[in-house]
Amino acid sequence: MQTLIQNLIASGTFGRNPPYGLVAAIVEFVLGAVVFLGVALPFAGIVTWLERRVWARIQSRVGPNRVGPQGFLQWLADGIKGICKEDLIPAEADAPLFKLAPYLVMLAFILPWSVMPFSSSLILADLNVGILFFTAVTALTVVGVLMAGWSSNDKWSLIGGIRSAAQIVSYEIPAGLSIFPVVLMTGTLSMQGIIRAQGWSPQHWFLFANPFTFVAANILFISALAEGNRTPFDLPEAESELVAGFATEYSGMRYTFFFMAEWGNLFLVGALIVTLFLGGWRFPHMSNSPVVMNILELITFNVKVLAVVFLSMWIRGTLPRVRIDQLMTLCWKYFVPISFADMIGTAVWVAIWPDGNAFMGYLMFAAGVVIIAMFIRRVVFYARRSKMELYFHPTI
Amino acid sequence: MSTLRTEEMTLNMGPQHPSTHGVLRFVIRADGEVMREAVPDVGYLHRSIEKIAEKVGYHGFMPYTDRVDYVCAMFTNQGWGMASERLGGIEVPRRGEYCRVIAAEFNRLASHLLSVGTMAMDIGAMTPFTHALREREMINDLIEELCGARLTFNYMRIGGVAWDLPPGWREKALAYLDHFNPILEEYNALISYNKIYVERLVNVGVITPDEAINYNLVGPNLRACGIKWDIRKDIPYSVYPDFEFDVPVGKGQWGTLGDSMDRYIVRVREMAESSKILRQALHQLPAGPVLAKVARNFKPPRGECQIRVESARGDMGWYVVSDGTGYPWRVHVRTGSFAAMGLTQKLSRGLMIADLVTLIASLDVIAPEIDR
Numbered sequence: 069m070q071t072l073i074q075n076l077i078a079s080g081t082f083g084r085n086p087p088y089g090l091v092a093a094i095v096e097f098v099l100g101a102v103v104f105l106g107v108a109l110p111f112a113g114i115v116t117w118l119e120r121r122v123w124a125r126i127q128s129r130v131g132p133n134r135v136g137p138q139g140f141l142q143w144l145a146d147g148i149k150g151i152c153k154e155d156l157i158p159a160e161a162d163a164p165l166f167k168l169a170p171y172l173v174m175l176a177f178i179l180p181w182s183v184m185p186f187s188s189s190l191i192l193a194d195l196n197v198g199i200l201f202f203t204a205v206t207a208l209t210v211v212g213v214l215m216a217g218w219s220s221n222d223k224w225s226l227i228g229g230i231r232s233a234a235q236i237v238s239y240e241i242p243a244g245l246s247i248f249p250v251v252l253m254t255g256t257l258s259m260q261g262i263i264r265a266q267g268w269s270p271q272h273w274f275l276f277a278n279p280f281t282f283v284a285a286n287i288l289f290i291s292a293l294a295e296g297n298r299t300p301f302d303l304p305e306a307e308s309e310l311v312a313g314f315a316t317e318y319s320g321m322r323y324t325f326f327f328m329a330e331w332g333n334l335f336l337v338g339a340l341i342v343t344l345f346l347g348g349w350r351f352p353h354m355s356n357s358p359v360v361m362n363i364l365e366l367i368t369f370n371v372k373v374l375a376v377v378f379l380s381m382w383i384r385g386t387l388p389r390v391r392i393d394q395l396m397t398l399c400w401k402y403f404v405p406i407s408f409a410d411m412i413g414t415a416v417w418v419a420i421w422p423d424g425n426a427f428m429g430y431l432m433f434a435a436g437v438v439i440i441a442m443f444i445r446r447v448v449f450y451a452r453r454s455k456m457e458l459y460f461h462p463t464i
Numbered sequence: 465m466s467t468l469r470t471e472e473m474t475l476n477m478g479p480q481h482p483s484t485h486g487v488l489r490f491v492i493r494a495d496g497e498v499m500r501e502a503v504p505d506v507g508y509l510h511r512s513i514e515k516i517a518e519k520v521g522y523h524g525f526m527p528y529t530d531r532v533d534y535v536c537a538m539f540t541n542q543g544w545g546m547a548s549e550r551l552g553g554i555e556v557p558r559r560g561e562y563c564r565v566i567a568a569e570f571n572r573l574a575s576h577l578l579s580v581g582t583m584a585m586d587i588g589a590m591t592p593f594t595h596a597l598r599e600r601e602m603i604n605d606l607i608e609e610l611c612g613a614r615l616t617f618n619y620m621r622i623g624g625v626a627w628d629l630p631p632g633w634r635e636k637a638l639a640y641l642d643h644f645n646p647i648l649e650e651y652n653a654l655i656s657y658n659k660i661y662v663e664r665l666v667n668v669g670v671i672t673p674d675e676a677i678n679y680n681l682v683g684p685n686l687r688a689c690g691i692k693w694d695i696r697k698d699i700p701y702s703v704y705p706d707f708e709f710d711v712p713v714g715k716g717q718w719g720t721l722g723d724s725m726d727r728y729i730v731r732v733r734e735m736a737e738s739s740k741i742l743r744q745a746l747h748q749l750p751a752g753p754v755l756a757k758v759a760r761n762f763k764p765p766r767g768e769c770q771i772r773v774e775s776a777r778g779d780m781g782w783y784v785v786s787d788g789t790g791y792p793w794r795v796h797v798r799t800g801s802f803a804a805m806g807l808t809q810k811l812s813r814g815l816m817i818a819d820l821v822t823l824i825a826s827l828d829v830i831a832p833e834i835d836r
Binding site for chain 1: 589661663664816819
């Protein structure tokens, strides 16, 4: 970044002897805007399209297939529609807070992209507290959601906002505690540091490092679903109970913001899991050209993230919603104690085998392969069994 | 430190709310997520159907009966037909009765599919709903071929049914039933025994057998409380005595007897029983006419009758008084949803708001059937 700014100053693009701070600010703003608008928002949009198609396939529907090839541009059409619609503010609403809330939610969605490790060099800022920053800024969502729920002056919104606040704050704790085993093993909070501590092959991923990290990964994934208001924890916007939860009174662009953030969060959840437990962008060394390597790493990272995103879409298509008391029970009675035990267990493990236990890695990896194979076998069994009947049309 | 002052919150759920089936309204007094009470406010869909009967005559009222309960219109058709036949002393041909039973049982399948599908959707699972509706669409296709309509059928006439089964329909129906039973298993694997789903349903809205009888619950809601009462078995009508079938009752396998899970699972099991009846009816189908000769200006003699039909939502009563003219003097329909709505106020005390949605869905109330 600094070399870029100095080169720009030297080339005279900004006139003679411009103040360094001003140039730095302009460059950072422009670059930041390009990254956020050019990367974060399309990702969120594409995830909406993907989710709708996957979900439709699960539900034996077709899904959006009209705008662009396979309906790929549907998210653009929806975004434009959102912008064009009237931005309605209820007369009784607390207008300033009502207007501010979507921006806060959007902020919480956009900020984590600055520490998103796409590849070994494609990262905006490799903060030394990267993972902490990531979880801290995503927790900002709760402020926006609560603000939206309160300022709408609608009881359904209020219940949605309160539910969301309770849920996100509760699940921050197991999610945060599940990050610590990895931090204990690597001794760093930097996203790139954590990824570099893992290998490209699955038995070197932290998911399979020891039994405690395996449990931590699962707890983190479930807690992240809960934080992102995803099924089976989509209580804040449970449409059969609360109409649309905290977003009931919103329309137009502000509503789009909420949902863009929600779907974008899906990508963030995937990125978090992939970074911590699934080896991030790690790819075997195949070329000496950093460009080729970076592209390969970028693809690896995105494929892994999309796999996790797909998993959460699948979960959404399968599971019903839990009740608020069951949600809290799950968090406080099960996840919090388990993740504490997990953290202590990892500490003991690290004390015994400071460099990790290779045998355990292979064993866990084998167990993981067996579990996945059994799962796929079952899926194939059901898919085969139902296939004939699903395409049965008695009257055609 | 003084205690925190809290207030009850009054919530208005409906008449425009995604989970109230049709136009229902509840006024909820809630303490946070827990309801003190939910007071149902019925009457948003009242269309004076009983009064219309007094003005349009016996034949002319048949299409209106579809609107009493549009989710299972065959039963309302059948109820009106049976009441008129009882008054006029008309004998329905045997094949006509079989056609009625076949149409009605297919309609029961469709209605229960909609019920269990929307129930899953109210709990938050979207996939079972589309899968259930997909099956329901196939049944609708069959019924469309039978009578030309997919929702308000107007299939039955006084004295039988309007049309005989079309050629090849019987084979299609049997093929559909072969397809339906595995689908039911798949549906169970998908949602019925899902841990989260069961947890959401058990011990919610428990109705004791005494309560059920006192509040006059009928149909699957009554049977879920462990009471074996099915009009098809206990006060047989039409050709139901010809068929072998069980009456599933709630057993409280998961939680308490008479909870929402029991009501749900009774519906799922009734679908299997209905398909059993359908198979037998389609195999035993006798030959002959389907419609008895009934005068166009049908004038039943002076008298009154009470007809009970086991509709998808339970015992549906038709009380018709004739004064000897071509127009009934008084018609009254007694429906299951109305009784079920009466119970919601009592059951809702102490439930969570999310459970109210479960409760309404599990009672399977249909708005037009409440108000008529």
